[in-house]
Amino acid sequence: MKAAAVVAVASVVASASAFVQAPGRSLANVARSSSSLKMSAEDSTGVTKPLGYWDPAGFTNSGDEEAFNRRRAVEIKHGRIAMLATVGYLVPDLFRFPGYISPSNNLKFSDIPNGLGALKAVPPLGIVQIVLFVGFLELFVWQQKPENAPGDIGGKGWVRYSDPAIKEDKLNKELNNGRLAMFGIMGMMVGEGVTGQTPIQQLISGHLSPFGDGQGAF
Template sequence: MDYFDPAGFCKVGDEAGFRNLRAAELKHGRVAMMAALGASVQHYVQFPGFDEVPTGIGAVTTAPGSYGFAALFLVSGVLELALWTEDPKKEPGNFGDPLNLGQYDIDMRNKELNNGRFAMFSIVGIIAAELFTGKDGIDQIGLDTPTL
């Protein structure tokens, strides 16, 4: 995707700033992809002991869902600060290929970047619609079926 900065956040020629912003964009995109998937799956699947926790945004404000959110927040903070640190020798967001699939090439990185951008808009839409309607992502589109 090379250089794309329509809002002018990065100064021309500031490679360190560009790398920092690209890494942040990739991380936010990855989180958004997981959030959009989770916003859909949680309607159907709940962990044992979390049967009374509402689906959707209400899960993070209702115990024991709030405890799970706090644990997830702490684990992701540790991973972010200790394990997944940027390497200046690699492109931003490249943490290797842990499964040795050989798929993390320029084409796959571009797909990940575009899918991440779409997921950021997607999860914002899911959250905004839920705050407005009070229905989770699946209820909003009328696919309400029994949970597993």
């Protein structure tokens, strides 16, 4: 609900900015900037078939290129996290590390339930460690510098492509796979909330349809 409210407010602000004259800029210049950004966005990375250019909230209407790049960087980041989360959601059903996750609590990795139940089973200090580590990576290792393209947070060892066509193809695939993963991880979490089973557990038990198989919500 909080995230939805933030998006709603951002949409209102973005729409309202089209009617406010920026200091030192004429309305004609603002209109040209907005049109230019929209044309650029319509031909940007990630605009692929079958959806093509899709901006129902009108985020590009303001003509703010900096805001567009920031949103694109956030989209790429969330897509990458979702791709990792999707794999991480499936792997524990197939593989577990040996040993203890918390020797002081006599808690083994094998004691942690799969899926959403893991959030309650991991000791609070473990959750704090995860948050601190991710924050360290965000602030000091994988920084999104203003001079770099959205999503370009790598230094040495970061994969680079000299061929523009290959680079564009890879960037499109990353964006689209990230978008799909965001839907995928949400779908798996909702599915587990409804059925009480992780995706792998549903497959193993033959629970392949939520409609009329005796296990689903319908």
